[in-house]
Amino acid sequence: MAKPKKEPRPKAETPKGFRDYFGAEVTTRAAMLNAIAGVYHRYGFDALESSAVETVEALGKFLPDVDRPNEGVFAWQDEDEKWLALRYDLTAPLARVYAQHRNDLPTPYRRYAMGPVWRNEKPGPGRFRQFYQCDADTVGTASMAADAEICAMLADALEEVGIPRGDYVVRVNNRKVLNGVLEATGVTDPDQQAAVLRTIDKFDKVGESGVRELLGKGRLDASGAYIDGVGLNQDQAAPVLAFLTSKGGNTAETLTNLRGAVGASEMGVQGVDELEEIATLLAAQGYGPDRIVIDPSVVRGLGYYTGPVFEAELTFEILDEKGRPRQFGSVAGGGRYDDLVARFTGQQVPAVGVSIGVDRLLAALHAKGKIGSAERGPVVVTVMDRDRMADYQAMVGELRQAGIRAEVYLGNPKNFGNQMKYADRRGSPIAVICGGDEFAKGVVQIKDLILGAQIAENATVEEWKERPSQYEVPRAALVDKVRDILAEQS
Numbered sequence: 001m002a003k004p005k006k007e008p009r010p011k012a013e014t015p016k017g018f019r020d021y022f023g024a025e026v027t028t029r030a031a032m033l034n035a036i037a038g039v040y041h042r043y044g045f046d047a048l049e050s051s052a053v054e055t056v057e058a059l060g061k062f063l064p065d066v067d068r069p070n071e072g073v074f075a076w077q078d079e080d081e082k083w084l085a086l087r088y089d090l091t092a093p094l095a096r097v098y099a100q101h102r103n104d105l106p107t108p109y110r111r112y113a114m115g116p117v118w119r120n121e122k123p124g125p126g127r128f129r130q131f132y133q134c135d136a137d138t139v140g141t142a143s144m145a146a147d148a149e150i151c152a153m154l155a156d157a158l159e160e161v162g163i164p165r166g167d168y169v170v171r172v173n174n175r176k177v178l179n180g181v182l183e184a185t186g187v188t189d190p191d192q193q194a195a196v197l198r199t200i201d202k203f204d205k206v207g208e209s210g211v212r213e214l215l216g217k218g219r220l221d222a223s224g225a226y227i228d229g230v231g232l233n234q235d236q237a238a239p240v241l242a243f244l245t246s247k248g249g250n251t252a253e254t255l256t257n258l259r260g261a262v263g264a265s266e267m268g269v270q271g272v273d274e275l276e277e278i279a280t281l282l283a284a285q286g287y288g289p290d291r292i293v294i295d296p297s298v299v300r301g302l303g304y305y306t307g308p309v310f311e312a313e314l315t316f317e318i319l320d321e322k323g324r325p326r327q328f329g330s331v332a333g334g335g336r337y338d339d340l341v342a343r344f345t346g347q348q349v350p351a352v353g354v355s356i357g358v359d360r361l362l363a364a365l366h367a368k369g370k371i372g373s374a375e376r377g378p379v380v381v382t383v384m385d386r387d388r389m390a391d392y393q394a395m396v397g398e399l400r401q402a403g404i405r406a407e408v409y410l411g412n413p414k415n416f417g418n419q420m421k422y423a424d425r426r427g428s429p430i431a432v433i434c435g436g437d438e439f440a441k442g443v444v445q446i447k448d449l450i451l452g453a454q455i456a457e458n459a460t461v462e463e464w465k466e467r468p469s470q471y472e473v474p475r476a477a478l479v480d481k482v483r484d485i486l487a488e489q490s
Contacts, residue, residue, distance in 0.1 A: 015129075016123060016129075017122075017123030017127075017128055017129035017130075018128060018129055018130050019128060023375055024375035027375055028362065028371050028375070029132065029358065029362060032161050032358075032361065032362060032365065032371075033114050033132075033134060033358070035157075035160050035161050036114075036134060036157045036160065036161060036356065037112065037114065038160065039153060039156050039157045039160050040112040040136050040153065040157070041112075042156075043110070043149065043153045043156075044110055045110040045111060045112045045136055045153075046110060046111050046112070047111070047112060047113070048094070048097065048111040048112070048113045049113065049115070050087075050090075050093040050094070050096075050097050050113065051087075051093070052086060052087055052115070052116070053084050053085070053086060053087070054084070054085060054087050054092065054093055054096060055082060055083065055084055055085075056073070056075055056083035056084065056085050057083070058092065058093075058095075058096045058344075059073060059085055059087070059088065059092050060092060060095075060340075060343055072088060072119055072120050072121050073085040073086065073088050073118070073119070073120055074086045074118050074120045075120075086117075086118035087117055087118065088117055088118060088119050089117050089133060089355075090113045090115065090117065090133050090135040090355070091135065091137070091337075091340065091353065091355075092340070093113075094111065094113070094135075094137055094139070094353075095340040095341045095343065095344065096344065098139050098140075098341055098349070099341050099344030099345050100344075102345075107139075107140040107141075108138050108139060108140035108141040108146065109138070109139045109140055110136075110137075110138050111136070111137060111139075112134075112135060112136040112137075113133075113134075113135050113136075114132070114133070114134045114135070114358075115132065115133070116130050116131065116132055116133075117130070117131065117132075117133050118130050126359075131358070131359060132358035132359065133355055133356075133357075133358065134355065134356040134358050135353055135354065135355045135356075136150065136153065136353060136354055137351055137352065137353030137354075138150065138351065138352055138353070139341065139349060139350075139351040140349060140350065140351070141350055142338070142350040144274050144277040144278050144281065144308070145281055146352050147274075147278055147307070147308045147310075147336060147352050148277075148278045148281035148282050148285075150310070150334060150352055150353065150354050151170050151172060151278070151282065151287070151292050151310055152282060152285055152287050152292070153354075154170055154310070154312055154332055154334075154354050154356075155168070155170050155287060155291045155292060155312075157356070158312060158331075158332075158361075161361065161365060161370070162365055162368065162370035162371075163314065163364065163365075163368065163370075165290065165291060166290070166315075167314060167315055167316045167368070168291075168312060168313065168314050168315060169290075169291065169292070169293055169312075169313055169315055170291065170292040170293070170310055170311070170312050170313075171292075171293055171294075171295035171297070171298045171310065171311050171312075171313060172275065172278060172279075172292060172293070172294050172295065172298065172308060172309070172310045173275070173294070173295060173296055173297070173298035173299070173308070173309050173310075174271035174272070174274055174275050174307060174308045174309065175271070175305050175306060175307055175308075175309060175335070175336075176267050176268065176270055176271025176274065176306075176307055177243070177258055177261075177262060177268055177271035177272060177275070177296070178197065178200070178243075178271075178299070179265075179267050179268065179271070180261075180262035180263075180265035180266075180267050180268015180269065180270075180271055180272075181239050181240055181243045181261055181262055181265075181268060182196060182197075183262075183263075183265040183267065183268060184239035184261065184262055184263040184264075184265050184268065185232065185236045185237070185239050185240060186236055187232070187236060192230060192231070195230045196215065196230055196232070196240060197299070199211055199214045199215055199230060199240075200240065200243075200244065200299055201299045202214065203244050203297060203299075204297065206219075208241060208244065208245060211240070211241065211244060212237060212241060213229060214227065214229050214230065215229060215230050215232045215236075215237040215240060215241075216229045216230070216231070216232060216233075216234075216237060217229045217231070239261050239262070239263065242257070242260060242261040243258070243261040243262075243296055244296065244297070245257075246258050246260075246261050246296050247294075247295055247296055247297065250289070251279050251289060251293070251294050254294050254295075254296070255272055255275060255276050255279075255294065258272045258275070258296060259272050271307070274307060274308060275294050275308070278294075278308060279294055298310065298311050304335075304337060305335035305336060305337055306336055306337055306338045306339060307335065307336030307338070307352075308335055308336050308352070309333070309334070309335035309336075310333065310334055310335060310354070311330050311332070311333045312330065312331055312332035312333070312356075313327075313329060313330050313331075314327070314328035314329065314330075314331055314364050315327055315328075316328060316367075316368070318367045328364055328367065330357075330360075331356065331357050331360045331361045331364055332354055332355065332356040332357060332361070333354070333355060334352070334353050334354030334355055335352065335353075336350070336351070336352040337351055337352070337353070338350045338351060375427065376427055376429055377405075377423075377426035377427035377428040377429070378405040378406050378407045378426065378428060379399055379404060379405065379406040379407075379428060379429065379430045379431075379432060379482060380406075380407060380408075380409055380419070380422070380423040380426065380428045380430070380431050380432070381395050381396045381399075381406065381407070381408045381409065381431075381432040381434075382409050382413070382416065382419045382420075382423075382431055382432065382433050382434075383408065383409050383413035383419070384413070384416070384433065384434060384435035384436070384438075385435060385436060385439075386413050388439065389408070391434070391439070392408045392434070393408055395408075395432060395434070395444070395478060396408045398478065398479050399478070399479060399482060402479045402483065404479070404482060404483065404486070409422060409423075419431075423449060424449070428449055429448070429449055429450050429485070429486060429489055430446060430447065430448060430449060430482055430485055430486070431446075431447040431449055432444055432445070432446055432447075432478070432482070433445035433446075433447060433470075434475075438472075442474060442475050443472050443473060443474055443475060444472070444473060444475055444478050445470055445471070445472055446470065446471045446472075446473060446478070446481050446482060446485065447469060447470045447471075448469045448470070448471075448485050448489070449469075450489050451469040451489075452469035452470070455469055471485075
């Protein structure tokens with residue numbers, strides 16, 4: 001009789017485009033998000049935790065990765081043959097929640113949300129299919145005070161997590177100004193308008209002269225290849241170039257230049273007026289151009305935002321993978337979107353929001369030295385006599401009651417060296433040692449593992465004798481001595 005075919009063991013690996021997060025990564029992210037949540041709460045925003053699964057119908061526009069199933073979302077059919085999908089951002093669920101519960105929610109509705117989102121797109125270096133987002137939105141008001149408030153709150157959140165003033169700037173522009181510039185060009189063909197917007201987005205890379213060439217007949221790129229231009233004449237290109245070079249020495253000068261760029265365009269003038277109102281409201285709260293600045297170079301979400309747009313950029317330098325200095329760049333962005341809820345209700349509902357790139361901001365805090373790469377582990381109570389486990393548990397219980405992170409070694413206690421290796425691997429600051437002799441004398445040994453490692457690395461024998469890293473204290477003084485050592489280590 002043939003033996004049944006042996007089932008192959010599954011391969012222990014994370015799926016492509018996903019990753020696992022361990023100890024310090026998880027707690028560091030949680031601490032940062034808690035700090036940001038505190039700022040949002042202070043501004044009167046309420047937390048919202050919506051379902052990770054939405055109907056495909058509710059998600060509406062998918063990501064533009066049309067070569068993959070369901071255009072960028074992880075989707076499946078349920079038993080009723082209804083298509084469901086993991087959320088790909090936190091804004092589409094907000095639109096559904098507001099449309100569904102609008103009669104029970106205050107208007108305006110201020111909410112913040114933090115959590116993972118999923119995108120069925122091709123992964124790459126630093127680009128994962130699951131990642132965290134951190135959003136705050138105000139739904140139900142067209143007032144520019146809401147936009148100004150979002151910008152101020154974003155600045156406060158960056159400072160709260162450890163980005164000092166002077167190392168960031170929140171830059172603000174307005175989609176209506178861009179539309180006004182398009183009107184001023186006289187270009188009416190949608191495809192040509194889109195080409196103009198794409199050219200504007202290249203300003204940082206090719207500069208004024210490069211944009212001028214691309215708006216006209218075209219230009220040679222660095223490789224020598226010829227890039228066809230949009231085909232505008234000089235008069236048509238003039239408003240675009242005026243817009244791109246409109247940033248002045250102060251807010252008033254920038255706004256004056258923008259008014260010149262939009263000309264008689266009613267929408268463009270409205271956009272400049274909104275920027276002026278935002279600047280005035282921010283100045284009244286003490287947020288000057290050193291923190292939040294009107295900047296026409298912000299071009300983001302052109303097919304999504306309907307009014308003001310903003311971007312938080314970190315201005316300090318870091319070294320790239322080749323050791324070259326460069327600015328850190330953007331860590332957050334947002335703007336006004338007045339069309340999203342209308343998909344459900346048929347009525348336009350004004351809204352404005354911001355999304356912080358969680359992983360980007362964590363990387364920035366690492367670069368600034370605000371968070372370490374490793375988390376301090378728990379105090380480890382070693383086990384010298386397994387028959388006295390109740391006594392060791394009593395010790396660890398006292399430490400925990402005092403708010404000290406602690407654990408009893410639960411492996412095989414036979415080899416004490418392995419217990420110390422375990423404590424080292426856990427990043428433990430202190431080991432508590434108590435054997436038969438200590439129990440008989442009513443004392444405990446407390447070993448400062450941080451100081452011990454420093455002494456072992458560079459101290460002479462004489463220095464080691466003068467700076468003992470292990471202390472014998474009465475059993476009753478366990479908590480106080482551990483607390484004192486932890487304080488010294490901090």
